[in-house]
Amino acid sequence: MKDIEDRVVEGERLSVADAVDLYNHPNLPDLSSLADYVRTEKHPEKIVTYNLGRNINYTNVCWVKCSFCNFYAPPGSPDSYTLSKEEIFRKIEELIAAGGEVPEGCELLMQGGLNPKLRIDYFEDLFAAITERYPQAYLHALSATEILYIAHLSRLTVEETLLRLRAAGLKSIPGAGAEILSDAVRDQIAFRKDTTREWLNVHQAAHRLGMNTTATMMYGSVETPEQRLEHLRLIRETQDEALTNQATGQGGGKFTAFIAWSFQPDGTELQGKVHQQKATGAEYLRMVALSRVFLDNIDNLQASYVTQGAKIAQVALKYGLNDFGSSMMEENVVSAAGTYHLMSVSEIRRLITEAGYQPRRRNTRYELID
Template sequence: MLDDIEEKVINNERLTPEDADFLYHHPNPLDLAALADTVRRRKNPDPVVTYNVGRNINYTNICWVKCSFCNFYAAPGDEGGYVLPEQQIFDKIDELIAVGGDFEDGSELLLQGGLNPKLKIEYFEKLFQAIVRRYPQAYLHALSATEILYIAHISQLTIEETLIRLRKAGLQSIPGAGAEILSDRVRDEIAYRKDTTEEWLEVHETAHQLGMNTTATMMYGSLETISERIQHLTHIRDVQDRAMSRGGRFTAFITWSFQPDGTELAESRWKGPKATGMEYLRNAAISRVYLDNIQNIQASYVTQGAKIAQVSLAYGVNDFGSTMMEENVVSAAGTMHLMPLTEIQRLIREAGYEPKRRNTRYELVS
């Protein structure tokens, strides 16, 4: 069976869910690396690994959804809940500029937060407009599908109306957070108040129809089966097939493992074990070969650490993600691997690739 899959990969033929299942159970990870590298070299032939100089800003941690795998949120009314004042958001943007962020050179602002019942669409319109007024070149990569659905709901708007208004205010593309595993069985178990698979996909499809790019993610290692991981990848691949005739698309796919420390899920139904580095590499490689219509596979050094992220460059990964500067979500579950740009560049170079800076559209910049 491996020979058949190899032949398909070499001939650029699409893999079936059964092929993916075989690869998930195949004992030799080096075979997976070879397959993933074949696809990586076809899709991105230059010996280059890209990165973005950008900043993550979590504008609020207040969230009523209380996902059992999340340690980041504060429930409405809880001590410790915050909404960042506008000036503090500006200060964070100024910190990005002070360390070499340059919006003319494609630096990205990633704004994400909880589902805060007090923040309707007017809050985001005002915030985005204020950022764009002060930093006219700023690229706003902001708000997961989950946030957009909730903003639409409490503002009594459709998804399309919400996206059109947010885009008019300055939103340019949408990050892929909130996907976890796109299976309603798993979503009901780990985050039953959250959006459904269909709703999450609908936000991305609507954005693509409006000409906006988005990214896609997968958080594995909670309560899902291998077949549910493959179902997740198939959903992403199907949406991307339809996006090909539209203006927007998924620009990248990023996978990471459930970070259990201190989470309600780890203290209740999840029995472990914690996903290993090799499992991450397996997921990255299978994503690379199965998602034949997605150009970029991004490393998750924040969750996997520098060394595994570096090794993932041999498992189909061609992008190192963003410098981030700040991370509050997985760090709340005990994981935190931020690093300076020079270290990202060194890791890429020592893996045999040339580090190159890119913008959020994955275009190389100076």
């Protein structure tokens, strides 16, 4: 541990073998010290950011049936829904009423299942209507998985799909659907879904076109610690490529943030079948600290208070997090698989303040807007 600490202080990048050592280090407070050092080097101000946003799950129709997911409804099932434009507008108006008058200050995190009836014209029409009516809205929408499916249904390339969605108002892409970027894991928990390479390709294409994306990791299902670290390595490499393009004047987007959360098994097909038990708060703190130290090229690490709860998320501010995430207003994916937590902006601010930081509101680009 001392050797790794010394090398981190000297600014040396950690190898995967170093990350394995850190993962196996038994003393959590040591990981906290190292991660907090790296976090403070990147963000010396005693600030923790959050943003005002809303989750809108526009459809739960999905044929993919990932075994870790309890959100989807097969096409034609009585539980399936696709929100109308009016329902989506009403949700956006509730968000704006909650304090979203800043231009592009309200994040719309729109995600859904793979619905065979929704081709690109549906999204172009919806996004254009939202953009025209609500200049406060910032469309941070559609996972790589959804984009690949829209491209497939609409007989377009990924690049063509991204360009058309961007022209309609899509600004950036959330990192959902990454789960664990290992085909051996994906084959077990989501074998109908995109491969590791396909997920990365969508993010690389978006970056080349100048769009920012985020990266995520859902750990704690069937993967090994080595597969988690392989996931982090692929994210770091992809960000290296994006930053090199920016540095060489080719412009482009990048991962603005990394968000890790643990698999929520309740009610899913995987419940009771996975060899591990449900990941604990200590495991979350370990993964956050490890991610902060290993992902030396990603600026922002965001809390997942929805899965971990307010108190663990607050403690994780000392394990490398610098962002509390979005106010969300509603949650339908994790909540379909058991425990979940939602919080008001005032509660988010209180948690940040009591942990010793100044709460600051940001936009989806991580610019301070208060």
